[in-house]
Amino acid sequence: MKALFLYTLSLFSFCSASLADTLTIYSYRHYESDVLLFDKFTEQTGIEVEVVKSKAGALLERLKAEGDKTPADILITSDAGRLHQAREAGVLQPIRSPFLEQRVPANLRDTDGYWFGFTQRARVLVYAPDRVSEDELSTYEDLGTADWRGRLLVRSSANVYNQSLLSSLIDANGNQQALQWAKAVRKNMARPPQGSDRDQMRAVAAGLADVAIVNTYYLGLLANSDNQKDRAVAAQLKVFFPNQAARGTHVNVSGAGVVAGSDQVEAAQRFLEYLATDEAQSAFTGATYEYPVVSGIEWSPLLQQWGTFKADPISLALLGELNADAIRCFNQAGWE
């Protein structure tokens, strides 16, 4: 596969001038490391990359408003819920890429090629080991039991990460049970939902609660923060991967798709293919503490330290389709 890819890359270096001069990327990701990686793509292909960063909702609105006149070629955003919304809004176009179809597992990309995941994250339990022993933890479902009264922290249900997690519970257990779970977890929270995933971990370290539901890379960002206080927070916490005995831990992706209004589809496709190369996949695990989507890529030391785990193999496209059900369920449950 590697040989085939080198061939592809060199082929398109040769004719890149006719492919495109500049690709414009609308990105919800705010990592400096992404820009360094995109520079490597430019070195290899001669195609310049211009990144426009904004909030996920704002990018989608902008793409809708600009329509065919958009300067954007590629949309990068996190979570299948948002990628699905982009497809539904008509701002993406499908592509067929044997390379991407071979590299990115089917459950981590859109069934029709509208978007492809390029990094994975797990939504895990992070806990204070002085107040919780590992054998008390088991599943997301268990967090709804009375044992956890006043001991949990999770952010608002307006957040798409929680919506996708609830979509996975709807798929696994049905709407009724998912509603009961959302009600029970809301009741078990140490305070009304507020703040970011990182804020939940800071609060657990401060003793406000014992367990938080968060995405893995946020713990990596705290552990490697410039802020000494945040590094101390990370040092006090441990990671637990729930649901290992059955379906596996809920995972999601950062993903990208080619914008419907792009007239540089071929170059845009090359860019998406670049994100699935070994080079790009390894870079993500070290720089942003995300998991590769391509198998056989070595994880960075921190990810290795958290340990291997079984991921829920559900199709993320299906989670996107269940997003509206999840929002309705959260509203019914009174989870703000």
Ligand SMILES: [Fe+2]
């Ligand atoms: Fe995030």
